[in-house]
Amino acid sequence: MQLTLTPDNIEFDGNQERFKPGEIVRGTVSLNAPRDFHVTAIICRFKGEARTRWNGMPRAGYWHYFDKEKYLFYALSQQTHMAAGSHRFNFTYRLPDNIPPSFWSRFGDIKYLVELSVVRPGKTTIRTQKVIKVIGGLDEFDWRDLQNRRSQRYSLRVNGSLFGNLGRIHYKSSLDHSYLIPGKEVNVESFIENQSSRTVEKVKVELWRKVQYFTSARFCHTTDVSKVLQVSSHRLTIQPGINRHVSHQLTLPNTIYSSFNSEIMTVSYFLCVIISTNGLLTPNVDFNMAIDIIDEAYIPTPVPQVSAPLEFPTVEDPRNIGQILNVAPTTLWAPRCRNNRRALQIYNPVFNAHEENEEPPTYAEIEDMEDPPPRYAEVNQARER
Structure with a gap:
């Protein structure tokens, strides 16, 4: 019997299926x-x-993110053998930061793998692979940009094929969030102001995905635009000069990819709101809005911030700088010194005026002191502060 390897020989701790950039794979x-x-x-x-991939070329564009080998076992001599039975080896690897999520299409893919190899002397090496699924992430600046994004108001002209300009339709949409989450439901609230001479009969919302593929020289060789989701409203009537709110419920599939921008591939999404009017040969009015799709597992969890009032020390004598600097250790801006007594000597120096008949301390007396007095440069620095 021969040793065989399958992806089941590689197990992630806790049966984890998705990983974030910068996370440790165990x-x-x-x-x-x-x-x-x-x-x-x-x-x-x-x-x-x-x-x-482009025109039959399997590597029209190629980008390398990481490639690391770790030895789980290494034979010290050619006579080393593995005994019959079960053997287990642990591994850990930290994914790099700022890597794009996993992606696959007929024009290109981004994949992360863990490959297991058993090298045998004089025989073919046995290999197997298992996919590491990386989900899309956002940095702090992109996350703040999503939170501060406001709803926009769009206005387009309604053109008739035979009668020219027929007025304008104003459209404003505000989402529950400034992003969409795979597998979750989102409510799209639309406000339509009909300033045209036509009657609005139908409003349709579509989610489109745009993927751009580049070569290694950053030349865009393929742009793939496809419709992901479509939701139509019931038949409605918005007469000229009338305003109305229209609501749509969108539920994204779990298999949808998140938005990202990598070196040779970009994925973006936009919502297309199509307003249909009555009349002969009257074209639809389309409003396109860019939208971001991120994974729920990577949404930053808000950390509650407890704001405690700042307590400032009371300074009785402004000339005593020690009352300001030598505060309680719980104060955030208090200076940190390894020797507190040394800090008192530096920041709150005390000078004794010697009389004429009093002599300064001798060298032996200075050595007997627990801590030496501050140097001249330290005293001047404390005065400048």
Whole structure:
């Protein structure tokens, strides 16, 4: 019997299926040897790459993110063999920050893999792979931009094929969020102001995805635009000069990819609101709005901030700088010194006026002191402060 490897030999801790950029991937490699066999090394390889395809070229664009090998076992001699039975090896690897999420289409893909290799002396190396699914993420600045995004008001002219300008239709939409989450429901509230001479009969909302594929020289060779979701409202009537609110419920599929912008591939989404009017040969009015799609698991969790009132020390004598600097250790802006007594000497110096008949301390007396007096430069620096 021979040793065989399958993706099931690689297990992630907790059966974790999705990982975030910068997260540590932990898992276990399990091998079931039917008999004793010689082995040179057992290697666990982590790699991430992106490819685009164009006109039959499998690598029109290529980008390398990481490629790291870790030895789980290494034979010290050629006589080393693995005994029959079950063997387990643990592995850990930290994903790089700012990597794009996993993606696949017929024009290109971004994939992250963990590859297990068992190297045997004089025989073919046995390999297997398991996919590491990386979800899309946002940095702090992009997240703040999403939160501060406001709803916009759109206005387009209604043109008739035979009668020219027929007026304008004003449209304003405000979403529950400034982003969409796969598998979640979102409510699209639309405010339509009909200033045309036509009657609005139908409003339709569509979600479109735009993917651009680039070569390694940053030349866009393919742009793929496809419709992901469509929701139509019931038949309605908005007469000329009338305003009305229209609501649509959108539920995104769980398999939808998040928005990202990488070196050789970009994925973006936009909502298309189509307003149909009555009349002969009257075209529809389309409003396109850019929208972001992010994974729920990567939404930052708000951290409650407890704001405690700041307590400032009372200064009785303005000339005593020590009352300002030598405050309680719980104060945030208090200076930190390893030796508190030394800090008192530096920030709150005390000078004794010696009389003429009094002599300064001798060198032996200075050595007997617990802490030496501050230097001249330290005193001047404390005065300047």
